Amino acid sequence: MKCNKCQNDAVFSRKYSGEELCSPCFSNSILRKTAKTISKFNMIRNNELVCVAVSGGKDSLVLLHILDKMSKSHNFRIKVVTIDEGIPTYRNEALEIVKKFCAKLNVDYSVYSYDDLFSITLDEAINVRENEKISSCSICGTLRRRALDYAAKDIGANIIATAHNLDDTLQTFLINMLSGDIKKIGWMDPDTSNNTIRKIKPFCEIYESEIVFYAFTNEIPFQSEQCPHMNEGIRTEIREFLNSLENQHFGIKNNLYKSVLRISQIVKDSNSNQKQLCTNCGSECTGKICSVCNLILMLKEKQA
Ligand SMILES: [Zn+2]
Numbered sequence: 652m653k654c655n656k657c658q659n660d661a662v663f664s665r666k667y668s669g670e671e672l673c674s675p676c677f678s679n680s681i682l683r684k685t686a687k688t689i690s691k692f693n694m695i696r697n698n699e700l701v702c703v704a705v706s707g708g709k710d711s712l713v714l715l716h717i718l719d720k721m722s723k724s725h726n727f728r729i730k731v732v733t734i735d736e737g738i739p740t741y742r743n744e745a746l747e748i749v750k751k752f753c754a755k756l757n758v759d760y761s762v763y764s765y766d767d768l769f770s771i772t773l774d775e776a777i778n779v780r781e782n783e784k785i786s787s788c789s790i791c792g793t794l795r796r797r798a799l800d801y802a803a804k805d806i807g808a809n810i811i812a813t814a815h816n817l818d819d820t821l822q823t824f825l826i827n828m829l830s831g832d833i834k835k836i837g838w839m840d841p842d843t844s845n846n847t848i849r850k851i852k853p854f855c856e857i858y859e860s861e862i863v864f865y866a867f868t869n870e871i872p873f874q875s876e877q878c879p880h881m882n883e884g885i886r887t888e889i890r891e892f893l894n895s896l897e898n899q900h901f902g903i904k905n906n907l908y909k910s911v912l913r914i915s916q917i918v919k920d921s922n923s924n925q926k927q928l929c930t931n932c933g934s935e936c937t938g939k940i941c942s943v944c945n946l947i948l949m950l951k952e953k954q955a
């Protein structure tokens with residue numbers, strides 16, 4: 652089978668579009684699609700510094716690979732930040748991979764640890780949680796959000812780029828739907844250009860399976876070992892459900908994504924006049940105090 656764009660042999664078949672692509676044409680298509688998402692949602696402006704959150708997993712290293720390429724032709728700058736949660740055996744390997752990759756690309760790199768920022772490691776946080784209904788991933792995600800805000804400020808960036816892909820977006824949407832959390836769906840609008848710190852997700856329109864293939868075909872090293880806490884929570888079930896739907900109905904994830912975009916914009920607009928800000932840190936939230944401040948306070952109390 653030949654590539655649809657050139658004379659090379661095809662190595663990737665994109666089921667939802669019917670395209671057959673060779674490795675360079677496939678990589679170019681991911682680069683172009685990412686650039687399109689960035690401009691569609693005004694994610695990055697001229698000359699800005701972007702804080703790229705890199706965990707050492709495939710998605711974030713591919714994001715770094717692509718943003719590094721793009722920064723040279725699109726006139727913006729990048730610096731890399733890794734958050735060290737304090738999961739000893741798991742995180743140390745990842746830190747090494749990120750460090751080496753950044754050195755190869757000649758990109759600035761710094762590490763911020765939960766221990767330094769919150770005086771608590773994830774393992775300690777998991778041990779003190781009072782309510783088993785809070786999964787490790789949600790504790791970790793909450794702490795990571797706060798750590799990234801701090802890190803971005805510290806390196807002088809107003810933009811935080813994370814590697815969340817289309818699959819992550821759909822999972823989050825369904826989790827919010829299933830838990831009745833309509834307000835949070837309004838926060839899923841990818842256009843955050845009016846916020847002071849912009850959280851951008853340049854891969855929000857790209858299938859996870861295509862990011863895996865990009866990492867493979869560009870020989871990007873990444874940590875393949877999964878986080879030891881990963882299988883807690885409903886996200887894994889939803890992920891498998893969506894993958895099995897996609898296998899039977901190519902492109903169904905793209906369709907759901909279109910609905911997520913529309914719905915998140917409608918919810919955001921209908922809530923725009925009743926914005927609530929956390930009395931402790933000033934970020935947008937559903938109650939008086941945001942979930943991040945809430946969790947940190949709870950852990951501090953438990954620990955004391
Ligand atoms: Zn080709």
Ligand SMILES: [Zn+2]
Nearest residue numbers: 929932941944
């Ligand atoms: Zn807060």
